[in-house]
Amino acid sequence: MEAWVRVLLLVAFLFPAAIVEGRVRHYKFNVVMKNTTRLCSTKPIVTVNGRFPGPNLYAREDDNVLIKVVNHVKYNITIHWHGVRQLRTGWADGPAYITQCPIQPGQSYTYNFTITGQRGTLLWHAHILWLRATVHGGLVILPKRGVPYPYPKPDKEMVVILGEWWKSDTEAVINQAMQAGMAPNVSDAHTINGHPGPLSPCSSQGGGSLKLQVESGKKYMLRIINAALNEELFFKVAGHNLTVVEVDATYTKPFTIDTLLITPGQTTNVLLTADRRAGKYLITASPFMDSPIAVDNMTATATVHYSGTLSSSKTTLTNPPPQNATSVANNFINSLRSLNSKKYPAKVPLKVDHKLLFTVGLGVNPCPSCVNGSRVVAAINNVSFVMPTFALLQAHYFNKSGVFTTDFPGNPPITFNYSGNPPGTAPANMATMNGTRLYRLPYNATVQLVLQDTGIIAPENHPIHLHGFNFFQIGRGLGNFNPKNDSKKFNLVDPVERNTIGVPSGGWTAIRFIADNPGVWFLHCHLEVHTTWGLKMAFVVANGKGPNESLIPPPSDLPTC
Numbered sequence: 001m002e003a004w005v006r007v008l009l010l011v012a013f014l015f016p017a018a019i020v021e022g023r024v025r026h027y028k029f030n031v032v033m034k035n036t037t038r039l040c041s042t043k044p045i046v047t048v049n050g051r052f053p054g055p056n057l058y059a060r061e062d063d064n065v066l067i068k069v070v071n072h073v074k075y076n077i078t079i080h081w082h083g084v085r086q087l088r089t090g091w092a093d094g095p096a097y098i099t100q101c102p103i104q105p106g107q108s109y110t111y112n113f114t115i116t117g118q119r120g121t122l123l124w125h126a127h128i129l130w131l132r133a134t135v136h137g138g139l140v141i142l143p144k145r146g147v148p149y150p151y152p153k154p155d156k157e158m159v160v161i162l163g164e165w166w167k168s169d170t171e172a173v174i175n176q177a178m179q180a181g182m183a184p185n186v187s188d189a190h191t192i193n194g195h196p197g198p199l200s201p202c203s204s205q206g207g208g209s210l211k212l213q214v215e216s217g218k219k220y221m222l223r224i225i226n227a228a229l230n231e232e233l234f235f236k237v238a239g240h241n242l243t244v245v246e247v248d249a250t251y252t253k254p255f256t257i258d259t260l261l262i263t264p265g266q267t268t269n270v271l272l273t274a275d276r277r278a279g280k281y282l283i284t285a286s287p288f289m290d291s292p293i294a295v296d297n298m299t300a301t302a303t304v305h306y307s308g309t310l311s312s313s314k315t316t317l318t319n320p321p322p323q324n325a326t327s328v329a330n331n332f333i334n335s336l337r338s339l340n341s342k343k344y345p346a347k348v349p350l351k352v353d354h355k356l357l358f359t360v361g362l363g364v365n366p367c368p369s370c371v372n373g374s375r376v377v378a379a380i381n382n383v384s385f386v387m388p389t390f391a392l393l394q395a396h397y398f399n400k401s402g403v404f405t406t407d408f409p410g411n412p413p414i415t416f417n418y419s420g421n422p423p424g425t426a427p428a429n430m431a432t433m434n435g436t437r438l439y440r441l442p443y444n445a446t447v448q449l450v451l452q453d454t455g456i457i458a459p460e461n462h463p464i465h466l467h468g469f470n471f472f473q474i475g476r477g478l479g480n481f482n483p484k485n486d487s488k489k490f491n492l493v494d495p496v497e498r499n500t501i502g503v504p505s506g507g508w509t510a511i512r513f514i515a516d517n518p519g520v521w522f523l524h525c526h527l528e529v530h531t532t533w534g535l536k537m538a539f540v541v542a543n544g545k546g547p548n549e550s551l552i553p554p555p556s557d558l559p560t561c
């Protein structure tokens with residue numbers, strides 16, 4: 001045997017991981033202001049590399065991704081890689097004051113993480129203030145080289161990003177609302193890949209709306225991302241069914257549907273077969289809201305454009321579902337199942353160490369300077385989370401006291417008729433407690449978390465996002481969770497696996513996960529207005545045994561507060 005072959009074999013024997021590891025990918029994100037025109041008006045927005053939406057990031061499973069973020073704007077900034085598990089690399093997760101101090105104007109920070117055991121579509125977005133409105137993009141993780149998709153290979157793939165557009169400055173919108181103690185203005189339009197679409201005013205003046213160019217007989221995969229701040233959206237394509245194959249970068253049992261629901265923070269991959277006659281077909285993204293709460297009722301549009309279509313040909317239209325179409329939403333949600341194949345098994349925890357019940361909803365606290373003398377707040381288990389001024393992960397790692405406590409309640413402090421049905425049974429006192437309280441979990445603990453919507457002020461859907469983990473949605477129902485009856489109906493075989501889950505209006509959702517990732521992990525409503533109001537908390541997960549179960553040391557360029 002030649003010497004170099006022997007060396008190679010020795011290396012492979014000593015460091016098996018080194019052989020299968022992916023490549024290193026470098027990206028540079030310059031955070032810059034950019035004048036942008038939408039809805040007939042031009043305003044400066046915060047962008048990455050001058051683009052809206054920002055650049056899509058591509059990587060393969062096992063790749064080491066390094067993104068250097070340079071802050072050229074007047075705001076503090078952080079970027080979150082939404083759904084990336086960040087195994088032992090919490091420093092690269094991104095939520096401001098949770099895992100890092102923000103990158104200050106003129107400063108930079110390199111996010112450094114490896115993608116392990118994940119493939120599919122995710123997103124990245126700013127995780128500070130309301131900058132996510134314009135600072136977001138797709139994150140596509142391809143399977144390892146030579147590993148096929150578990151569904152027919154599409155002829156072409158496209159990233160489709162849904163968003164919201166405000167005519168005014170979004171930071172001003174939320175600051176004003178916080179001063180008044182009232183709900184912020186809703187957006188002025190929804191967008192598909194940055195544009196409200198051909199049916200909206202001004203699009204005729206080179207609106208640049210999205211045209212999906214297709215060829216008859218071919219198969220396309222749309223990687224759909226909801227990057228909106230505050231709104232759950234229906235998505236539909238005239239004359240075409242959509243086959244769902246993946247959500248939140250986990251494979252699903254394929255199913256075919258004409259309308260899908262996607263909440264902020266969620267992603268959905270669908271296959272679309274171009275099986276219609278040549279022509280143009282309308283795509284719509286429209287809001288879903290089944291409680292008496294104001295939303296932006298504009299429908300964003302785009303078109304599927306068959307090659308060979310005459311420019312004079314009329315677009316085939318479709319009606320978006322009514323705004324309050326709960327049954328359309330449920331039809332989609334109830335169809336979701338993990339693929340649960342031999343290669344991609346659903347590893348649902350069967351025994352539970354920590355059984356938690358979190359109420360999620362609104363509240364009202366006194367505020368002498370506010371318009372009504374009170375302000376609308378939001379809370380989990382009646383705690384409105386107070387943002388620290390020092391990053392929680394650093395405080396945890398360096399044992400710095402006085403930044404947080406670990407007494408977050410595992411159950412609601414008082415028992416009441418949570419979902420508030422019949423109305424009038426909610427507690428008269430709607431005030432919440434303030435605190436930077438965390439819930440402590442030992443390494444590898446299994447957790448069952450029931451998220452229960454409250455009817456305080458109004459019941460409402462809450463897309464809850466957990467950082468650092470995927471979880472299984474083992475159950476979902478209306479009214480109050482009943483441990484005895486509802487637990488019997490849990491799906492522990494092939495429940496959908498996600499990182500962001502809708503808690504139905506006036507109902508509950510049960511999830512399970514394994515705390516196999518040491519660090520501090522944010523849990524919050526992905527409606528930005530609710531996060532701002534305090535609907536957030538964090539888990540602190542202890543290290544396990546040895547370096548492979550421990551948080552890595554902080555990188556040297558980690559920003560300071």
Ligand code: C2O
Binds near residue numbers: 080095265467524526
């Ligand atoms: Cu996509 Cu903590 O968020």
